[in-house]
Every structure is written in structure tokens, then in C-alpha cells.
Amino acid sequence: MNDALDVAIRLVVVFAVFMVLPLVIGQTEHKVMAHMQGRLGPMYAGGFHGWAQLVADGVKFAQKEDVVPAAADRRIFQLAPAVALLPYLLVLVAVPIGPSEGAVGQVVDAGIFFVLAVMGVGVLGSLMAGWASANKFSLLGGLRTAAQLLAYELPMLLAAASVAMAAGTVSLPGILNAFHWWWLPWQIVGALVFFIAGLAELQRPPFDMPVADSEIIFGAYTEYTGLRFALFLLAEYAGIVVLCGLTTVLFLGGWHGPFGADGLGWVWTLLKTAVLAFVVIWLRVSYPRLREDQLQKLAWTTLIPLALAQIALTGIVKVAIS
Amino acid sequence: MxxxxxxxxxxxxxxxxxxxxxxxxxxxxxxxxxxxxxxxxxxxxxxxxxxxxxxxxxxxxxxxxxxWAHTQVRYYVYAFLYVIFAVDSIFLFPWATVFAAPGYGATTLVEMFIFLGFLAVGLLYAWKKGVLEWT
CATH class of the missing domain: 1.10.287 (Helix Hairpins)
Structure with missing residues (x-):
């Protein structure tokens, strides 16, 4: 009975994190982008600096008519947002936030492997949406998504493999237990490759060619309205949480901090994740969109060679010190 | 035992x-x-x-x-490349957990460079063939 209660509490916490953190990041994005562009951003909803803007958006989305185009593949079209969203929920359960045994939703032995595999499923949602909409712009967006996934999954995988080599395990808590501060400079190239490839998988600017509004309206999501559209947006922000959390755990030492690792471990994890999320927003404001051929070129001719070099470096150092 | x-x-x-x-x-x-x-x-x-x-x-x-219109799929070659590389990379993970274990060391390191060499040669070949050019 106790075990069941324990599991239930964990699941509720994971679900709450999944519901709340993406909204926090979304609201931060509203405000940070606005201030970087010399605007105020939302100021009205909720009174204090527009804190309830996303709640208001949610209420609006829930009341909007749900239009499924007559030409669309109805079932697939309606299912796509769920397929895009749920994988990120499943990934969150495996991300450890503190040093103790219990500070993780559930220890999954396959760790990195599980996480990368499940994250890959999320992109299927975009593909389903792009194909099922029966819209030329959606189709183009879906195909661009596919190309982007193919190009960036690989450097991400290789960079993650480098960490697994360094730690000698694929379990996420195991990696954190093996972490030392000097992994930071040692794995820095892998970290950059992982983070950039992750951004590209989330289709965040400057890698937002699949949803480029000036060319293909909103890519695979063109035909969506109301709640289903909102779920796609939620998936994007949940993706930011997951990417930043994983980068923190794999490359930045997770709950390790200069002091107070035992009691305050989870604060370090959240802090690092928040800083990375800020960087994600910052990049959106700073960089123009990459063209499709530049996207592919960056992945195949820069990130993959860099990731391979990182693996070689990791291998040499690891054998040298053991 | x-x-x-x-x-x-x-x-x-x-x-x-x-x-x-x-x-x-x-x-x-x-x-x-x-x-x-x-x-x-x-x-x-x-x-x-x-x-x-x-x-x-x-x-x-x-x-x-x-x-569902006709479109020029320029990246089917990327898809092939991806499949080849991804299947290779999957093998890195089980290997990564044991490669530095006592008794392996230098041997596995040499193996790793052979593996990376294969991947690099494959990538260079694709590059030289112009597969990585978009237009």
C-alpha cells in the first residue's frame, strides 16, 4: 500500500511539473522577448505584469471552435497533438533532480537510451499533422520536420554517447554520481552539439524552418485551432523543459553545485535548467532563421564531425585516466 | 559461478x-x-x-x-545516410558502458578509432559525392 502511495505521489508530482514548468517558460518568454525588443509584453491579464496571460490564453483556446478541414484525414489529424505532447511527459519521469535515491520520478536503467528514444516519438506528431492536414503548406512543413529530425538526431545521439562513455553507464542518476567538475571542459563540445541539436529537434528559432511563418504559414500546424493548437504549443514548451533538463543532467552536473549539494541539489538542477531555458529564449530573439540547406549543412558538416571528435577525445582521456 | x-x-x-x-x-x-x-x-x-x-x-x-501534392523530396538521401549512421551509433551505447573496464583499455580504444574511421570515411564520401549539397 505504501509503495502504491509512493508511486502515486511521484506520478502526480511529475505531472504537475509537466503542467507548470512549460507555462512558466512560456510566460518568461513573453516577458524576456518583450524586454529584449524594447516592449513591455503582456501587462493586463491577472494584474501584476500580466502574469495570468497564458491562463487567459488557455481559457480562450478551450472555447474556440475545433475545425477539422473536410479534406483532412480526420482521425490522424485529431490524434497528432497528443502524439506530439505525451512523449515529453514520459521523459520527465526519468530526469533526476536531486542526489538522493528518491529524487527522481522513476529510475529507468536504460536512462539515456530510453530518453532519446521516447523524445524521438514526439516529432511523429508533427509528421502526422503535416500529412493528415491535406494542405500543401502543412505537407511542406511536415517534410521539413522530417528532414530536420533526420539531420539532428544523429549528433544528439553521438554527443549523448560521449557522456555514457565518460560515466561508464547509461543510467541518468549513475551519470550524475560519476560526475566531476572537470567533465565540464572535457565534454564542452559534446554539450554544445547536444544543446544545438536539441534546439533543432524542437524546431525552435533559429531552427524553425519547418514552421517558418513567412513562407509556409505555420508549417504542419497551419490547419489547427483551439485546444489542439494549444497542445502543440504546450509540446514545444514541454520540449524546452526536457531539453534543458537533459542538458543539465548530462553535461552540467545536474544537482552538483559549488556548495550545498546534499540539501539544495534540486535547486541547482532547477537553476541550471532555468538558465538554459533563458538561453533558448535569448537565441530566439538574437538569430535569424537558417535556410533549409544551411540547416542540413550545419548538421552534417559541422555538428556530426564535432560529435565524432568529442567521442574520440572522451575515449582517449577515459582510457588514459583509468 | x-x-x-x-x-x-x-x-x-x-x-x-x-x-x-x-x-x-x-x-x-x-x-x-x-x-x-x-x-x-x-x-x-x-x-x-x-x-x-x-x-x-x-x-x-x-x-x-x-x-497531397507532388513535391521534390530532396532529402531521401539524407534519410539513407541517417539510417546507416543511426544503426551504427546505437552500438556505441552498450560498448560505452564497458570500454574502459579493466582488461579492455587500449584494445577497445583502437577499435573505437576504427569505428569512427568508418563513420568519417562514409561521411566524407557522401560529402565528396555532393549528397550533402542541397541544390
């Missing part, structure tokens, strides 16, 4: 199934969440379809031709 292995096996298997059953439970919660959201949405929103609304949206003008 087969005996300790035999004794540990059920425990390991139980852990394994426990962790994935928790993941499965979370998946059920996620599906429920989506179902409830869609169900609630159905109750809250208006349903006033008109033929114009159900038309495919293409910048406001009536769509020309079908939605």
Missing part, C-alpha cells in the same frame, strides 16, 4: 518491470489527460461548421488542386 546469478535474476527482473510499469502508468495518466481535455473541449466550444470553414486554408484564396 552460476548460483549467485540465478539468485539475483528474479530481483533484477522485478526492478526492471517495476520501473517500466511506472512509466506505463504515467503514459496512462497522459492519455487520460488528453482524453479529458478533448472531452471538456467538446462541451465548452461552439460547433458551427460552414463549407468555407472546412475548406483547406491557403492564405485565404480557394485552394488549387489537392493537398
Amino acid at each position: 552460476p548460483e549467485p546469478t540465478v539468485r539475483q535474476m528474479p530481483v533484477l527482473a522485478a526492478d526492471y518491470f517495476h520501473s517500466y510499469s511506472v512509466v506505463g502508468l504515467l503514459a496512462v495518466i497522459g492519455v487520460l489527460f488528453v482524453a479529458v481535455a478533448f472531452g471538456a473541449g467538446r462541451l465548452l466550444r461552439p460547433v458551427v461548421p460552414t463549407p468555407e470553414k472546412l475548406l483547406t486554408y491557403e492564405c485565404g484564396v480557394d485552394p488549387v488542386g489537392e493537398g
Whole structure:
């Protein structure tokens, strides 16, 4: 009975994190982008600096008519947002936030492997949406998504493999237990490759060619309205949480901090994740969109060679010190 | 020594199934969440379809031709490349957990460079063939 209660509490916490953190990041994005562009951003909803803007958006989305185009593949079209969203929920359960045994939703032995595999499923949602909409712009967006996934999954995988080599395990808590501060400079190239490839998988600017509004309206999501559209947006922000959390755990030492690792471990994890999320927003404001051929070129001719070099470096150092 | 292995096996298997059953439970919660959201949405929103609304949206003008249009798929070669590389990379993970274990060391390191060499040569070949050029 106790075990069941324990599991239930964990699941509720994971679900709450999944519901709340993406909204926090979304609201931060509203405000940070606005201030970087010399605007105020939302100021009205909720009174204090527009804190309830996303709640208001949610209420609006829930009341909007749900239009499924007559030409669309109805079932697939309606299912796509769920397929895009749920994988990120499943990934969150495996991300450890503190040093103790219990500070993780559930220890999954396959760790990195599980996480990368499940994250890959999320992109299927975009593909389903792009194909099922029966819209030329959606189709183009879906195909661009596919190309982007193919190009960036690989450097991400290789960079993650480098960490697994360094730690000698694929379990996420195991990696954190093996972490030392000097992994930071040692794995820095892998970290950059992982983070950039992750951004590209989330289709965040400057890698937002699949949803480029000036060319293909909103890519695979063109035909969506109301709640289903909102779920796609939620998936994007949940993706930011997951990417930043994983980068923190794999490359930045997770709950390790200069002091107070035992009691305050989870604060370090959240802090690092928040800083990375800020960087994600910052990049959106700073960089123009990459063209499709530049996207592919960056992945195949820069990130993959860099990731391979990182693996070689990791291998040499690891054998040298053991 | 087969005996300790035999004794540990059920425990390991139980852990394994426990962790994935928790993941499965979370998946059920996620599906429920989506179902409830869609169900609630159905109750809250208006349903006033008109033929114009159900038309495919293409910048406001009536769509020309079908939605599932012909398009030039330039990246099917990338797809091949990806499959080749990804299948290779999968093998890195089990190897990564043991390559520095006592008794391996230099041998596995040489193997790693052979492996990386294969990948690099493959990439260079694709590059030289012009596969990585978009146009």
C-alpha cells in the first residue's frame, strides 16, 4: 500500500511539473522577448505584469471552435497533438533532480537510451499533422520536420554517447554520481552539439524552418485551432523543459553545485535548467532563421564531425585516466 | 559461478518491470489527460461548421488542386545516410558502458578509432559525392 502511495505521489508530482514548468517558460518568454525588443509584453491579464496571460490564453483556446478541414484525414489529424505532447511527459519521469535515491520520478536503467528514444516519438506528431492536414503548406512543413529530425538526431545521439562513455553507464542518476567538475571542459563540445541539436529537434528559432511563418504559414500546424493548437504549443514548451533538463543532467552536473549539494541539489538542477531555458529564449530573439540547406549543412558538416571528435577525445582521456 | 546469478535474476527482473510499469502508468495518466481535455473541449466550444470553414486554408484564396501534392523530396538521401549512421551509433551505447573496464583499455580504444574511421570515411564520401549539397 505504501509503495502504491509512493508511486502515486511521484506520478502526480511529475505531472504537475509537466503542467507548470512549460507555462512558466512560456510566460518568461513573453516577458524576456518583450524586454529584449524594447516592449513591455503582456501587462493586463491577472494584474501584476500580466502574469495570468497564458491562463487567459488557455481559457480562450478551450472555447474556440475545433475545425477539422473536410479534406483532412480526420482521425490522424485529431490524434497528432497528443502524439506530439505525451512523449515529453514520459521523459520527465526519468530526469533526476536531486542526489538522493528518491529524487527522481522513476529510475529507468536504460536512462539515456530510453530518453532519446521516447523524445524521438514526439516529432511523429508533427509528421502526422503535416500529412493528415491535406494542405500543401502543412505537407511542406511536415517534410521539413522530417528532414530536420533526420539531420539532428544523429549528433544528439553521438554527443549523448560521449557522456555514457565518460560515466561508464547509461543510467541518468549513475551519470550524475560519476560526475566531476572537470567533465565540464572535457565534454564542452559534446554539450554544445547536444544543446544545438536539441534546439533543432524542437524546431525552435533559429531552427524553425519547418514552421517558418513567412513562407509556409505555420508549417504542419497551419490547419489547427483551439485546444489542439494549444497542445502543440504546450509540446514545444514541454520540449524546452526536457531539453534543458537533459542538458543539465548530462553535461552540467545536474544537482552538483559549488556548495550545498546534499540539501539544495534540486535547486541547482532547477537553476541550471532555468538558465538554459533563458538561453533558448535569448537565441530566439538574437538569430535569424537558417535556410533549409544551411540547416542540413550545419548538421552534417559541422555538428556530426564535432560529435565524432568529442567521442574520440572522451575515449582517449577515459582510457588514459583509468 | 552460476548460483549467485540465478539468485539475483528474479530481483533484477522485478526492478526492471517495476520501473517500466511506472512509466506505463504515467503514459496512462497522459492519455487520460488528453482524453479529458478533448472531452471538456467538446462541451465548452461552439460547433458551427460552414463549407468555407472546412475548406483547406491557403492564405485565404480557394485552394488549387489537392493537398497531397507532388513535391521534390530532396532529402531521401539524407534519410539513407541517417539510417546507416543511426544503426551504427546505437552500438556505441552498450560498448560505452564497458570500454574502459579493466582488461579492455587500449584494445577497445583502437577499435573505437576504427569505428569512427568508418563513420568519417562514409561521411566524407557522401560529402565528396555532393549528397550533402542541397541544390
